[in-house]
Amino acid sequence: MSVEPTSMAGHLRPFKDYKPKHFLWDVSEDGRVATLRLNRPERKNPLTFESYAEMRDLFRDLAYASDVRSVVLTGAGGNFSSGGDVFEIIEPLTHMAMPDLLAFTRMTGDLVKAMKKCPQPIVAAVDGICVGAGAILAMASDIRLATPEAKTAFLFTRVGLAGADMGACGILPRIIGQGRAAELLFTGRTMNAREGEAWGFFNTIHTAEVLEAEAKKLAHSLADGPWFAHTMTKTMLNQEWAMGIDEMIESEAQAQAICMATKDFRRAFEAFAEKRKPTFEGN
Numbered sequence: 001m002s003v004e005p006t007s008m009a010g011h012l013r014p015f016k017d018y019k020p021k022h023f024l025w026d027v028s029e030d031g032r033v034a035t036l037r038l039n040r041p042e043r044k045n046p047l048t049f050e051s052y053a054e055m056r057d058l059f060r061d062l063a064y065a066s067d068v069r070s071v072v073l074t075g076a077g078g079n080f081s082s083g084g085d086v087f088e089i090i091e092p093l094t095h096m097a098m099p100d101l102l103a104f105t106r107m108t109g110d111l112v113k114a115m116k117k118c119p120q121p122i123v124a125a126v127d128g129i130c131v132g133a134g135a136i137l138a139m140a141s142d143i144r145l146a147t148p149e150a151k152t153a154f155l156f157t158r159v160g161l162a163g164a165d166m167g168a169c170g171i172l173p174r175i176i177g178q179g180r181a182a183e184l185l186f187t188g189r190t191m192n193a194r195e196g197e198a199w200g201f202f203n204t205i206h207t208a209e210v211l212e213a214e215a216k217k218l219a220h221s222l223a224d225g226p227w228f229a230h231t232m233t234k235t236m237l238n239q240e241w242a243m244g245i246d247e248m249i250e251s252e253a254q255a256q257a258i259c260m261a262t263k264d265f266r267r268a269f270e271a272f273a274e275k276r277k278p279t280f281e282g283n
Contacts, residue, residue: 012065013064014065016067016068024037032224033070035212036058038074038081038134039075039076044079045077045081052108052111059118062120070121070222072122072216073124075134079129082131083132083155105165105166109166109167112140116238119235122143123218124138124144124145125215126147126202131151133165136154140167142234145215146197146206149193150193150202151190154172169181263283
């Protein structure tokens, strides 16, 4: 099946057989973990106008997935992504008028919004080159794993642009701190994997041989966990940025009360009482 963006908005449906045009999509046998693979390895997986838009629409529509509970985001051929394609995006942008430029930057920002708003936790598996918009995709993911060879750079200033791209000035400081983010966004320099781990950008480092397996293992553990509660955690992690402490605590009180009303909460208690592992069903 080929799922058309927003064609069935508001209706739960499986994404196991979703057929993208501009990247690869694979779903585990149980339907719970999807792998989105950028697949232009000969160019280090650059993005195009079309792949930006298709990913935006997919992440938006995943709110209606009846099967997928977590997503692994990665690249083919030993690299994550080299960012916007120089000849298919950068060069055309130099000829556009302001209305078209603003439409483009809003569209790329909408991809980050969609990644943040989709209920599924996104685990980025980063190997090799991860720069420009590729670094943004990693940044917008919820958890990031990398290889020692990962090279991450927010290199917008190198092409005469601001480091303020697709939410970088707001999101990156919250991950690695204001001073470190400022350095990377002003200079465009490369952050190596060990530095990224020490700064909290990468959660763990793995060899290239096991990176994707480790990412999928983590994604499966999340998918097999309290699915509904995980969606609430992701929502609150993003929503509370703009709240004061009183609003944070009240919002979490409401969120946790909602989770306590689910059958999963009861299932966890019963499993504990019976000394067995709980089986969560997301309701």
